[in-house]
Amino acid sequence: MLENIFEAERSKLMSLCYRMLGERAGAEDAVQDTWLKWAAADIDKIDNPAAWLRKVATNIAIDTLRSARRQREIYVGPWLPEPLVHQDPQASDHPFELAQDCELALLWALERLTEKERAAFILREAFDASYAELADTLGTTQAACRQLVSRSQKKLQDTGPRFDATPEEIAELSQRFFMAIMAENFDAALSLLAPDSVAISDGGAKKRAARRPLSGGAEIMQVFRALYERAKEEQGWTNQMSVVNSNPALLRYSYGQIESVTTLAPDQTGKIAWIYIMRNPDKLGVVAH
Known part of the structure; x- marks a missing residue:
């Protein structure tokens, strides 16, 4: 009972x-x-x-x-x-x-x-x-x-991201942004970011990540570009679109083991206001590709 x-x-x-x-x-x-x-x-x-x-x-x-x-x-x-x-x-x-x-x-x-x-x-x-x-x-x-x-x-x-965006809106914006990133079309990705956009990465001191939030499209894209340039020089990297907390997300794997999760949220204008990048392995768990 x-x-x-x-x-x-x-x-x-x-x-x-x-x-x-x-x-x-x-x-x-x-x-x-x-x-x-x-x-x-x-x-x-x-x-x-x-x-x-x-x-x-x-x-x-x-x-x-x-x-x-x-x-x-x-x-x-x-x-x-x-x-x-x-x-x-x-x-x-x-x-x-x-x-x-x-x-x-x-x-x-x-x-x-x-x-x-x-x-x-x-x-x-x-x-x-x-x-x-x-x-x-x-x-x-x-x-x-x-x-x-x-x-x-x-x-x-007052935080910036919208919490009333429809799943369809988030999916369409995420698809455009992640496809641009995976194609290394960083100018197209930059055009989707709000001027005051913020990217936050969590490495938990166990993986390399920015120690402060990245502010503005130019700084965010500079870091994304550097990451993907480095990835091209290394072996074993793959990307996969998935679903995280019911929203589209980009999962990156290194030799089949999840290395990062990236997802986003729009602002009132439909531009990307907030980017979430999880790299802390303790929070990613054991997720095989």
């Missing part, structure tokens, strides 16, 4: 914790801790198990996020959220299938929110939680929760 109720909510809890933490392993740990609290609870006194589990998982994630922020302050180079790479679009990536539609650009932008702002935004926008549930989960008033949600929305609007 206990396990059946929990299993019915597991995917939603995984999605919630992944959105909160931006890390797969962290989400799994938070959900496991939620299970331990659920197994020890008196469920006869719990009127709404789904809401109870969301509350517990959210607060565990908040505590985890506070600890993680201290670690990210000393992280080497920019910290980017961990991608969910869909090697087989037809296969379910249980238990993270419900998290796959969370854009990496949004996960990155959520880093600018406080822990409670992040929780309020995710619960309200992704899980349609009422303000009464938010107040109970976060231990505050409904009025305060309305302010948290409003403040988080304003902060996210």
